[in-house]
Amino acid sequence: MVVRALALVIALAGSPTRADFHPLHTTLAELSIAQDGGVQIVLRVFVDDFSAAVAGRATIGSAPIATPHDSATARYLGATMVLTDGSGRPVALVLTNMRRTDDLLWITLRAPALRTVAGARLTNRVLFDRWDDQVNIVQTTIGGRRQTLLFTKRDGTTPKAI
């Protein structure tokens, strides 16, 4: 009986499901109100995942990882990161800077000053197209008040008040 039980466990364990190392699929963004009243978002994202997502590739592959072009990045972020004002109208987010440090991309987005921050909402679906377990963290600092927003694929289409 013991031998049979062991054989069953070993057989189950030897099933052909390859378990890769368990990565933490996370981006971090900081949203703040700049001195001119405009909204600034600085997004940190791993360059391999992000460039694959912008290129619409399913896998990262073995090719050298290139920083995606500004226009492709802007298009991708325009579709995945949406800021709306207090009346629910989308606010144009403009890509103003992108730099790379090692395996990380720092992307700065700017939006014109909001008439009022009250009621403004953000949606962050960056990399949801790549990973089911993607978690996007957004830290907001507005009027000295800090809060943290979490966006997951399950609730990613729901805008959150900033």
Next chain:
Amino acid sequence: MSELLAFGTLGFRHITDPRGADHILFLLALAAIYRFRDWRECVWVVTAFTIGHSVTLALAVTGALVLPSAIVEFLIPVTIVATALENLIVRDRSTAILGRRYRPVFAGVFGLVHGAGFANYLRSLFVDRIAIPLFGFNLGLEAGQLIVIALAFMTFAAADRAIMAIGAASRRPDDRRAVRLRTLAVSVGVMSVAARWMLERYPW
């Protein structure tokens, strides 16, 4: 949501994600030898594991320690295999080196390796204000681990009862024999999965 809660949620989700089988298997290997009445000892061992990975995570995030991810990814299944082997080889832990502190110590040491695994992903993101995110992430991990252990204990208890029921049918009901069999089954299963990962992730 506060920063502490947000990063706590992140840690909790990470450890309880079924795709995170490496950490869950390690916890199963750690818990495999315990009966329900030993839960305090098991919680202490799991907490030692948390302390271990918190230390490496903090060192890596602050830049004090940089470890190649290929080696860390290989060492994680090594810790799982070693724990499962320890379950099978060591019969009397009361006479082992360090006595009752023996398992928490090695759980803490192996936790150092697992922490390096988390760190490779978090290091780049936590470049400033790291204290609260790190603390929150570790709290979330610990809460998730305790839930995984609680579920494991329930499953183990059911398995023990089933083994004893089978033993009763053959007139050999024995609590200790049931625990031994269950430990053997869990350890062999966990070890066979982790051994395969070791081969897949062999870095040299």
